[in-house]
Amino acid sequence: MAKLTLQNLNKCFGFVEVIPDVNLTIDDGEFVVFVGPSGCGKSTLLRMIAGLEDVTGGDIRIDGESVAHVAAADRGVAMVFQSYALYPHMTVRENLSFGLENIRMPKDEINRRVAIAAEMLQIDALLDRRPKQLSGGQRQRVAIGRAITRDPKIFLFDEPLSNLDAELRVHMRLEITKLHERLGNTMIYVTHDQIEAMTMADKIVVLRRGVIEQVGAPLELYNTPRNTFVAGFIGSPR
Ligand code: ADP
Numbered sequence: 001m002a003k004l005t006l007q008n009l010n011k012c013f014g015f016v017e018v019i020p021d022v023n024l025t026i027d028d029g030e031f032v033v034f035v036g037p038s039g040c041g042k043s044t045l046l047r048m049i050a051g052l053e054d055v056t057g058g059d060i061r062i063d064g065e066s067v068a069h070v071a072a073a074d075r076g077v078a079m080v081f082q083s084y085a086l087y088p089h090m091t092v093r094e095n096l097s098f099g100l101e102n103i104r105m106p107k108d109e110i111n112r113r114v115a116i117a118a119e120m121l122q123i124d125a126l127l128d129r130r131p132k133q134l135s136g137g138q139r140q141r142v143a144i145g146r147a148i149t150r151d152p153k154i155f156l157f158d159e160p161l162s163n164l165d166a167e168l169r170v171h172m173r174l175e176i177t178k179l180h181e182r183l184g185n186t187m188i189y190v191t192h193d194q195i196e197a198m199t200m201a202d203k204i205v206v207l208r209r210g211v212i213e214q215v216g217a218p219l220e221l222y223n224t225p226r227n228t229f230v231a232g233f234i235g236s237p238r
């Protein structure tokens with residue numbers, strides 16, 4: 001069953017067309033990585049799926065229903081940003097619960113969800129701290145924890161590890177993979193890092209200038225790249 005469908009998706013900024021015509025289906029529970037060079041439209045695609053950016057043309061369907069004109073908060077998606085996007089004046093606990101209080105979720109349920117997310121991300125001991133008292137890795141754990149508390153149908157990650165050092169990146173990569181195994185939700189992960197794509201994805205979508213060059217399992221792309229761009233970006237040297 002398709003969880004997410006992009007149909008003839010088009011995006012223009014003024015006169016500049018950055019996404020000409022994207023068609024893509026993502027199945028329930030898949031971990032899909034969008035990979036491509038800087039400026040190829042990865043963030044724009046993700047932001048349109050999240051509802052943070054208007055679509056110029058085409059449609060976005062989640063569980064078969066069109067959401068192209070549904071407000072971001074009502075789409076059942078949660079996004080994790082490279083910059084963490086935590087509220088600096090709030091504690092970790094408040095950052096985790098704020099969005100749920102906004103939709104008037106009962107306090108007991110909020111507490112239950114915060115506890116589960118804190119346990120999964122091992123941030124229990126940090127709940128009373130503020131973001132500036134945390135390391136970059138801890139901040140990103142909080143941002144991922146916040147996405148978990150929303151219990152989204154789809155998680156969207158926009159280069160979440162780019163601000164972390166190499167060692168921590170490898171560690172967090174494994175943690176996000178484990179999280180996916182544990183939760184089973186559909187996840188879309190954007191990166192320009194080929195190694196992240198190869199090690200994390202069920203399915204990789206290779207983008208160039210807003211166009212999907214190839215979609216496939218990591219080894220499929222590695223062994224049988226469709227063109228020299230995919231080969232240069234992901235394939236084995238030939
Ligand atoms: P990526 O995330 O792959 O680096 P982006 O989606 O951020 O790429 O950008 C794709 C293209 O769209 C780039 O050429 C970028 O300059 C342009 N773009 C992105 N956001 C805007 C905007 N708000 N206004 C105008 N152009 C934009």
Ligand code: MG
Nearest residue numbers: 042043044158
């Ligand atoms: Mg980007």
